Amino acid sequence: HLLPLFARGAQYSRITGGTEAGVGEFPWQVSVQARNEHLCGGAILSEWWIITAAHCFYPQQLPPTELRVVLGTNSLTSPSLEIKGVTTVILHKDFQRVNMDNDIALLMLDNPITFNELKEPICLPMEPGLSKWHNCWVAGWGQVKSGLNEPMETELLKAPMTIMNWDKCFKEFSKLTKNMLCAGYENESYDSCQGDSGGPLACTQESGKKWYHVGIISWGRSCGLKNTPGIYTLLENYHSWIKKVTELEGRPFSAERMVGTSKQKGKVSRASEFPKPGSPTLWLLPCLLPYVTASKKWP
Numbered sequence: 001h002l003l004p005l006f007a008r009g010a011q012y013s014r015i016t017g018g019t020e021a022g023v024g025e026f027p028w029q030v031s032v033q034a035r036n037e038h039l040c041g042g043a044i045l046s047e048w049w050i051i052t053a054a055h056c057f058y059p060q061q062l063p064p065t066e067l068r069v070v071l072g073t074n075s076l077t078s079p080s081l082e083i084k085g086v087t088t089v090i091l092h093k094d095f096q097r098v099n100m101d102n103d104i105a106l107l108m109l110d111n112p113i114t115f116n117e118l119k120e121p122i123c124l125p126m127e128p129g130l131s132k133w134h135n136c137w138v139a140g141w142g143q144v145k146s147g148l149n150e151p152m153e154t155e156l157l158k159a160p161m162t163i164m165n166w167d168k169c170f171k172e173f174s175k176l177t178k179n180m181l182c183a184g185y186e187n188e189s190y191d192s193c194q195g196d197s198g199g200p201l202a203c204t205q206e207s208g209k210k211w212y213h214v215g216i217i218s219w220g221r222s223c224g225l226k227n228t229p230g231i232y233t234l235l236e237n238y239h240s241w242i243k244k245v246t247e248l249e250g251r252p253f254s255a256e257r258m259v260g261t262s263k264q265k266g267k268v269s270r271a272s273e274f275p276k277p278g279s280p281t282l283w284l285l286p287c288l289l290p291y292v293t294a295s296k297k298w299p
């Protein structure tokens, strides 16, 4: 599995400054679709849960039966797409359409994801604090420039990001709340755009190979304006919300639980997809076990 690299030889020719993502580079990335059309991005949180933005479901609130999630692919026109149905849409009850505060939603799938190199959960940050994030990327199938009738992309594009100081961003965006973060890229037009919403701002820490979900693509002023950041839902503020609502739905998200289910017999046998654990730590959250370190054979 390729990790995002800054220079892969490709030209930054697309309008939001993006380049095409490599196969398996963003294995947590999904397309949330309404009536078979791309609506928003999203990220795999666990075998049952997709994390996305609440505003994707406004003004039109479609029933879950009209929604689907496409996963494990960069190309939305691939002839063999893996599609999952959605049974429940959970919007944050304090989502505010006026200022986009609490722009977060969870989708429960109708059957669990079987992880492999192309489908992996992204980690949730364990402690608050943005200074530790060092290599950040956004990806999506959204528009490559802002405008009403701009087409969506069929191939996943990516762009590098840096997190901006909150106070500095607040000077530019007075609607900014403490549940938001700003990310852009100095002197470049790298940005997310319409249709990318719901997808993650994925970052690693200085040392790590693990990818963390730091922010949900939420809103912005136009797209790709130099030195104008995009605004993201600050995920670290929603740990307890995620824990609470996933518990209420009977499919609790937590590290311990995931350890439990991966060892259970009879359930989706994820055990067989993992390499023989050399140490017990390998049985922690699958997001902590990037397949890049795994010796597993891939058909």
Ligand code: ARG
Binding pocket: 142, 191, 192, 193, 194, 195, 196, 197, 198, 217, 218, 219, 220, 221, 222, 223, 224, 229, 230, 231
């Ligand atoms: N609200 C947009 C969406 O629904 C995302 C906009 C992000 N804009 C930006 N300039 N970063 O897809």
